[in-house]
Amino acid sequence: MSIQKISVIGLPMDLGQARRGVDMGPSAIRCAGIIERLERLNIEVEDLGDIMVGRPENANDPETNLKNLSLVAAGNTELAAKVDEIIESGSFPLVLGGDHSIAIGTLAGVAKHHGNVGVIWYDAHGDLNTEETSPSGNIHGMPLAVSMGLGHPDLINIHGAYPKVKPENIVIIGARSLDEGEKALIRDKGIKVYSMHEIDRMGMARVMEECIEYLRERTVGVHLSLDLDGVDPADAPGVGTPVIGGISYRESHLAMEMLAEADLITSAEFVEVNPILDERNKTAIVAVALMGSLFGEKLL
Structure with a gap:
């Protein structure tokens, strides 16, 4: 890939x-060696550390169905400014999560620079709930809806009061657990989804070919938001919401390799690694290996 410099920033937030x-x-x-892995690819790597996040006094917002709304909004506001600054400096933002609610901040920062940004949402879930449709009030199930301008004002207005991404510029890959409200929104907005049915039937190579062609012709800049629960729990057990029957380790590598060859991705985040639920840091090691492939690592 043509990436010269990567700036790594973490948002260690579990409040979504x-x-x-x-x-x-x-x-x-x-700990799984992401900085060293990237440096071996002859890419300049800058580790900006982590954004500090407070702890809630009361998890439930008294006026909404949303858990930890003020702290999630604050963390994402800071992340959006940092991602904006990284892109402004000419570097590639690589964000480490944290739960998937941090995508609200990442996409808000990215959208300042890519007004017609594309999004690859690599995930078992759609994360398209709103306050009205969410069964739990967990904001990590809402970031894609928020980024489309659907949700609480404190979230959708972060780093600019406008939708950060158009529904026709989104491709969801690996979906296998969708709430009813999410299914309705996907149909209503015409969001492109490759569920596990399509991956099984078509094969990952064809899915990625179609995804790349679809986004290349209609977007400026493409953001990869990769939730480790998109990968099958046999390969990535350390996630909070595992769903069996997911994308294999090898299929995931192929997807990242094809994105590297396409030279399409302009920002990325890897989220939902939970060491408490993991086996000897296996899921973080998988995440680092996939990042290696995304940034051009090859066997020969």
Whole structure:
């Protein structure tokens, strides 16, 4: 790939959901050797450390169905400014989570620079709930809806009061667990989804070929948001919301390799690594290996 410099920033936040531990994800990914892995690819790497996140006094916002709304909004506001600054400096932002609610901040920062940004949402879930449709009130199930301008004003207005991404510029890959409200939104907005049915039937190579062609012709800049629960739990057990029957380790590598060859991705985040639920840091090691492929690592 043509990337010259990568700036790594962590947001160790577990407030977008109810299970503790995912706040240790950035540390686990660093322990698995992400900085050294990228440096071996002859890319300049800058580790900006982590954004500090407070702890809630009361998890439930008294006026909404949303858990930890003020702290999630604050963390994402800081992340959006940092991602904006990284892109402004000419570097590639690589964000380490944290739960998937941090995508709100990442996409808000990216959208300042890529007004017609494309999004690859590599995930078992759609993360398309709103306050009205969410069964749990967990904001980590809402970031894609928020980024389309659907949700609480404190979230959709972060770093600019406008939708950060158009629904026709989104491709969801690996979906196998969708709430009813999410299914309705996908149909209503015409969001492109490759569920596990399509991956099984078509094969990952064809899915990625179609995804790349689809986004290349209609977007400026493409953001990869990769939730480790998109990968099958046999390969990535350390996630908060595992769903069996997911994308294999090898299929995931192929997807990242094809994105590297396409030279399409302009920003990325890897989220939902939970070391407490993991086996000897296996999931963080998988995340680092996939990042290696995304940034051009080859066998020969």
